[in-house]
Amino acid sequence: MADADVQITAGSGTKIDTRTVGTGADEHRQVVVLGDPTTAANVAPVDATNGLKVDVAQFKAEDTAHADGDKGVVMLGVRNHFTGSTTDGDYSALSVSSYGDLHTVSRRDMIKVSVQSSGLTTATTAYTAGDQVGTLFTVANAGRVTGGGGMIVGVVLISAADITGPYDVVFFDNTSVTLASDNAAFAISDTDALETVGIAQCSSFDIGNNRVAQAVNLAMPYVCSGGTSLGAALITRSGHTFFGATTDLQLIVYLERY
Numbered sequence: 001m002a003d004a005d006v007q008i009t010a011g012s013g014t015k016i017d018t019r020t021v022g023t024g025a026d027e028h029r030q031v032v033v034l035g036d037p038t039t040a041a042n043v044a045p046v047d048a049t050n051g052l053k054v055d056v057a058q059f060k061a062e063d064t065a066h067a068d069g070d071k072g073v074v075m076l077g078v079r080n081h082f083t084g085s086t087t088d089g090d091y092s093a094l095s096v097s098s099y100g101d102l103h104t105v106s107r108r109d110m111i112k113v114s115v116q117s118s119g120l121t122t123a124t125t126a127y128t129a130g131d132q133v134g135t136l137f138t139v140a141n142a143g144r145v146t147g148g149g150g151m152i153v154g155v156v157l158i159s160a161a162d163i164t165g166p167y168d169v170v171f172f173d174n175t176s177v178t179l180a181s182d183n184a185a186f187a188i189s190d191t192d193a194l195e196t197v198g199i200a201q202c203s204s205f206d207i208g209n210n211r212v213a214q215a216v217n218l219a220m221p222y223v224c225s226g227g228t229s230l231g232a233a234l235i236t237r238s239g240h241t242f243f244g245a246t247t248d249l250q251l252i253v254y255l256e257r258y
Helices: none
Strands: 018-020 028-030 109-116 132-139 149-159 167-172 196-206 211-215 220-223 230-236 249-257
Touching: 109 132, 132 249, 149 167, 149 196, 196 220, 230 249
Parallel strands: none
Antiparallel strands: 018 028, 109 249, 132 230, 149 211, 149 220, 149 249, 167 196, 167 230, 196 211
16 A cells, blocks of 8 residues: 555444544544454454564473474574573573584583681690591582582692691582591491592692692582582591691582583
8 A cells, every 4th residue: 555645434334443643633544453354353462562462372382292393483593602691590592603603511610619617626636547527518509409410520628727638528419417526537327328429539738838638630420419519528548636726627629510
């Protein structure tokens, strides 16, 4: 239809819907109703703010089984070189390289969890090889979600007191494990032993005023049980004297979360 004024004359049975759009008495618009031409039913709804409404029931629902002949929508990627959402649960565009290749990673993200010790012996009694040192550590946010998992890839134990030697760090899939007492022989129940993720054997290095025990290039898989945290306990593998403060040890765990 040409872009020009159309004179509309009302009459009986015209079924012409008009709306005044200007200040002039003769300024009108014609409203076109989308629907089944053979009936007044099934008229397409229109929202004043969002325009023509689309029946989302025609799209494929999440967790719906595929059927032969299903139609889909083309998916496009955005060239933004790994830039995307940094908040869990947010939508994010698919990232492609300058060649149009989809960016993918086999492991989701790496985090560093640093936890200070508690319950260390600070007077009189020295530690002997095989003793438990301190209380249970909580390695928080090891799971992205409850029951989440990943890989322990590195462990560092820093001694501010400069007295430690090689240590074992025992990891558990929860923080409900009951340990022995500090400065006593390490021991856990058979039930708690079933919660063991693995053991990182850390070699010790004297760096002057401090000592560092570490285990690197690990690939220790884990799945958190009933939460998002892991538990960790220390076993000294050499005898050494007591500490100057209950917080003299710092446990650092590097995790790749899936």
